[in-house]
Amino acid sequence: MVTLTFLGTGTSMGVPMIGCGCSVCSSSDPRDRRTRSSVLISSGGRNILVDTSTDLYHQALSCNVRRVDAVLFTHSHADHIHGIDELRRFNHIQREEITCYGKAETLGAIKNIFKYIFFQDVKAHDIPQLMTEAVNSTINLFGIDITPVNIFHGKRLIYGYKFANCAYLTDCSGIPEESMDALYGLDTLIIDGLRYAPHKNHLSYDQALGVISELKPKRAYLTHLTHDYLYEEMQGKLPENVFLPYDGLKLELGL
Numbered sequence: 001m002v003t004l005t006f007l008g009t010g011t012s013m014g015v016p017m018i019g020c021g022c023s024v025c026s027s028s029d030p031r032d033r034r035t036r037s038s039v040l041i042s043s044g045g046r047n048i049l050v051d052t053s054t055d056l057y058h059q060a061l062s063c064n065v066r067r068v069d070a071v072l073f074t075h076s077h078a079d080h081i082h083g084i085d086e087l088r089r090f091n092h093i094q095r096e097e098i099t100c101y102g103k104a105e106t107l108g109a110i111k112n113i114f115k116y117i118f119f120q121d122v123k124a125h126d127i128p129q130l131m132t133e134a135v136n137s138t139i140n141l142f143g144i145d146i147t148p149v150n151i152f153h154g155k156r157l158i159y160g161y162k163f164a165n166c167a168y169l170t171d172c173s174g175i176p177e178e179s180m181d182a183l184y185g186l187d188t189l190i191i192d193g194l195r196y197a198p199h200k201n202h203l204s205y206d207q208a209l210g211v212i213s214e215l216k217p218k219r220a221y222l223t224h225l226t227h228d229y230l231y232e233e234m235q236g237k238l239p240e241n242v243f244l245p246y247d248g249l250k251l252e253l254g255l
């Protein structure tokens with residue numbers, strides 16, 4: 001059985017947001033706490049991490065993540081990469097390097113930002129030991145077929161990832177025509193649904209629902225969420241096949 005764990009479901013500033021006293025940011029419901037967006041795909045004791053969010057340390061502890069066998073990067077924005085140093089702990093546990101996959105451009109940007117990791121002269125115990133591998137078509141990791149899918153994030157094209165019958169499309173403002181076929185009629189679609197008001201780099205709530213009704217997945221989850229959504233209040237509002245996830249939620253992907 002392949003499972004997907006939502007390690008984080010929050011937008012770049014997280015929820016609660018620093019200095020905000022709104023009803024969501026001050027909610028006592030743990031489902032209203034949203035760390036920076038990331039998911040973990042697990043199968044047969046192996047874990048594939050999608051992005052190394054700013055909150056990776058806390059996510060790994062709260063979700064009891066004990067291995068990271070590979071990392072898939074969606075893009076190089078700070079909220080998706082700033083936890084990269086936490087991979088060091090998994091190097092120590094596993095006693096091996098970890099391969100990071102992504103678009104060549106994304107990996108190039110990450111190498112440039114984290115020069116201390118990728119341009120080390122000698123292998124050092126106190127620096128993550130990572131390899132990079134650019135992908136532009138389906139790869140198979142630990143028995144799972146993983147396909148990168150181009151999606152719009154504002155003007156740039158970044159990667160969403162498809163795991164057989166499930167797709168994870170964080171930081172999505174639109175889907176290019178040529179990516180639509182691969183995303184049609186999935187069992188599970190996880191898609192950016194930032195907030196109610198439009199945003200140039202993200203789908204709004206209404207736009208996300210529009211894409212979901214076009215792609216017709218069996219079930220859909222919104223992610224990369226701001227403090228617009230009070231978990232409990234949303235339960236009666238969402239369409240039948242659309243759900244709000246919360247940090248720590250696990251889905252069985254039935255692959």
Ligand SMILES: [Zn+2]
Pocket residue numbers: 011012037077079080171224
């Ligand atoms: Zn983001």
Ligand SMILES: [Zn+2]
Pocket residue numbers: 016017020021022023024025026227
């Ligand atoms: Zn707030």
Ligand SMILES: [Zn+2]
Pocket residue numbers: 075077153171
């Ligand atoms: Zn982004």
